[in-house]
Amino acid sequence: MLSIAIDMDETIADPIKKAREWYYRDYGKTFTTEELHGKTLTDILPPEHKDKIKEYLHTPGFFRDLEIFPHAQEVIAALNKKYKVYIVSAAMEFPTSLRDKYDWLQEFFPFLNWRQYCFCGDKSIVNADFMIDDLVRNFENFKGKPLLYTGHHNIHIEGYERILNWEDAAVKLL
Amino acid sequence: MLSIAIDMDETIADPIKKAREWYYRDYGKTFTTEELHGKTLTDILPPEHKDKIKEYLHTPGFFRDLEIFPHAQEVIAALNKKYKVYIVSAAMEFPTSLRDKYDWLQEFFPFLNWRQYCFCGDKSIVNADFMIDDLVRNFENFKGKPLLYTGHHNIHIEGYERILNWEDAAVKLL
Numbered sequence: 559m560l561s562i563a564i565d566m567d568e569t570i571a572d573p574i575k576k577a578r579e580w581y582y583r584d585y586g587k588t589f590t591t592e593e594l595h596g597k598t599l600t601d602i603l604p605p606e607h608k609d610k611i612k613e614y615l616h617t618p619g620f621f622r623d624l625e626i627f628p629h630a631q632e633v634i635a636a637l638n639k640k641y642k643v644y645i646v647s648a649a650m651e652f653p654t655s656l657r658d659k660y661d662w663l664q665e666f667f668p669f670l671n672w673r674q675y676c677f678c679g680d681k682s683i684v685n686a687d688f689m690i691d692d693l694v695r696n697f698e699n700f701k702g703k704p705l706l707y708t709g710h711h712n713i714h715i716e717g718y719e720r721i722l723n724w725e726d727a728a729v730k731l732l
Numbered sequence: 733m734l735s736i737a738i739d740m741d742e743t744i745a746d747p748i749k750k751a752r753e754w755y756y757r758d759y760g761k762t763f764t765t766e767e768l769h770g771k772t773l774t775d776i777l778p779p780e781h782k783d784k785i786k787e788y789l790h791t792p793g794f795f796r797d798l799e800i801f802p803h804a805q806e807v808i809a810a811l812n813k814k815y816k817v818y819i820v821s822a823a824m825e826f827p828t829s830l831r832d833k834y835d836w837l838q839e840f841f842p843f844l845n846w847r848q849y850c851f852c853g854d855k856s857i858v859n860a861d862f863m864i865d866d867l868v869r870n871f872e873n874f875k876g877k878p879l880l881y882t883g884h885h886n887i888h889i890e891g892y893e894r895i896l897n898w899e900d901a902a903v904k905l906l
Binding site for chain 1: 735737816818820824825827828830831834835845846847848849850851852853854856857858859860875
């Protein structure tokens, strides 16, 4: 059975939506889709607020109630029957996120077992046949086939097969 | 640079010593080295206490102040200059351990970076050139060279190159 390593943030869970909401709560300013096109949220913040996003990500609970990406649940349930599915998150930068991410996975993916979770610092240690991820740096040492999950920040990156959304993943992998 | 995945429990940290102490605290009974020879602690507990060890391992803080194995610190510091070192723990069964293990690594291995930590459910996802582990089940899908870290429970297992202790690891790997 082939294996798939599936990323969490900006692949199945939406920390950017929440960070934008918190930023709006704190500064009364929001950002348009056009402003984010080809950029990260940190890229477009004013210099004095650059560190704000990391502060949010270090807040206990931030990752606990993130919105799940559309159709991630049912498509990953189907993938789980055809592949060895692992959820692999580079979570170590934010140690308060570890338990939140575990609990989030338990809630939204009850059909996955904790044996299928992997929280690492650096994905160069990950071995799988496919990796679905929105960050190309996670593909650097990867021996399997990378599948770039499209997000506003990676829209201009070329040279990778893409997963546009979870319906597209179903078409390509099921 | 070659990579080494190093296990935590019973390889660099001693949960068994602590579990024996807690069991003595709760039941006034301890176990000799002879009783543990070739067995796990759970193996030798009376039937009515078999679940006690898991209960200990699920207790917040249990993994935070485990004793470190002799010479693990200085030998891993030296390995870290010669290899890409990862600390890989199958921690997901005990979600309360995640933060404790992170904090323990920060305290005892300040020369390692969080990028070098990996907490997984199942080590079949791990890719490295060497794996030092006391549990042979973690070698099952491993493509690199397994090195069995000797412990009382694996003393009768044959067919693996062994690391007897961290001084032995220095001789074999440095």
